[in-house]
Amino acid sequence: MPEAPPSPIMLAPPRARRQGLPPLVLFAVGWLGLMLGVALLANVVSPYAYTALDLRNRLSPPIGFGGTTAHWLGTDELGRDVLSRLIHSIRMSLLIAFGATLIGAVVGTTLGLLAAQFRGLVEQAVLALVDFSASLPFLILALAVLAFFGNSLTLFVCLLGLHAWERYARIARGLAISAGAQGYAAAVRQLGASAWRVQLRHVLPNIASTLIVSMTLAFPEIILLESGLSFLGLGVQPPATSLGSMVGYGREYLSRAPWILLSPAAVIVLTTLSVSALGDWLRDRLDPSLD
């Protein structure tokens, strides 16, 4: 990796193997495909409505542990089908993570480009904000904001969107400053392009691959944050359900009905693992300069 020439054109690192995908990456792609399919078709594939009660089959264990085919993954304390709740939780968690990742990328990149474009006071202000976010663990910040502004879903997504914005801002600013000093940016500027045209049409496409890799790093972190906050009861609120809130409610039945929390927990771990594996692989391919 260190031998790679410092060129803006992305070169494949020398150690990249050409023969097919590693098994972990294959698994990751398969799993994420499955999750996306489940999220998109949630209403079609879930056997019951996720709020439907089956009071005669409360705390029924999953199939293979004494359960019946009526509830493949068992039921919870109100007789709600765990599989159906899991499917809707996957949809909710993925929706939140996608939304928040996009918000973070757009906000961070915009601020970074602004800082690179105007330098001076704007840049100092952006850097001060970056310092500020680095000074508080995001979970603490999110806890304070959430509990005090209440729990609307929109606010929750926007709040999670602020996670990692400073990373995009820092990367975008650094790359845009160095890109601005290069021939192509100067050339379009000489042709009379406006500053924004230079930034958005010429600089941004050239730094996009690095930003996309950062998004694959932020995505699993946001899933973990969302599930952590929902676990604490401060994220997604009932009757809506997410992977974290399922684990949070299942915790009460840990000794009697561990299946309620084990299936969402497994989905969280497998999903974050898959996105991380895919992100690592992409990073090795696209941009060896990131750590």
Added chain:
Amino acid sequence: MLRFLASRLLRALLTIGMVVTFAFVVLRLSGDPAQIIMGSEAPPEAVAAFRASWGLDQPLWVQYLRYFLAILEGDLGRSMRDGRPALDLVVERIPATLALTLPALLIKLGLGIPAGVTAALHRNSAIDRAVMLLAVAGFTMPSFVLGLLLVLVFAVQLGWLPSGGQEGWRHAILPVVTLGIGGAAALARFTRSAMLEVLGQPYIRTASAKGVPWRAVVSRHALPNAAIPTVTIIGFMVGSLIAGAVVVESVFSWPGVGRLLVVAVANRDLAVVQAILLLVAATMVTANVLVDLLYGALDPRLRAAPKGVR
């Protein structure tokens, strides 16, 4: 060096000022604390008296100025629940939290750094793959999932350890392990990539080429240079000693600062939340300043050109 120190300290103070402002703005503008504490049924005179006694009837900027001045005098206000000074409430919880986070930090350092270094030195070997697989697994598993799994196995199934509470050192084992494993995994990943970066540098090749034994190349040339980026993440871990266990404390009902924060947030106990925010930010900023100073000690190049730090 002195100028560098001064500018660094100035920035640290500015950051803390921003945290105070942020806390104030978010907490005060989000609703009327008097209504929430007293309930909507309370008689208006009682609410008014409450507002007057907490200074909530003043204009916002007066409240803000008062708050800022009070903080300069070390007064972080009183808990609106039991009227005790907020700072005392928080400080008396710190030992309980440190009883978890300090041993966990030792696990992180003692497990994560050797694992990362070993993996990097045996790159692409079976050891490397095993370490990385474990590291990624530990890194992607949320602490509450890991904690609950440990409870399920060691408390519910085997009955060896208590599942929660704080009566003795046995109660601390599961939370400490939960905290330690996740951090060790992150540190191992980070140390490995820092080591790999350094091992690919020309000066390592030069050192081996001129006949320095590999052992000495690693200990004299590679490790000190790989320590530089690793120190950053360790600094972050030290900075979050006080508030790094919010979720884990909730899982194990451990009465530390994290539990206090969750409860205070749920009760809208403004003073306590502000005190914790401020304390956490101060710890974090101090850790960051120390990291910057440590950079200078580790890397002579940065001493000559302090502007490059960051």
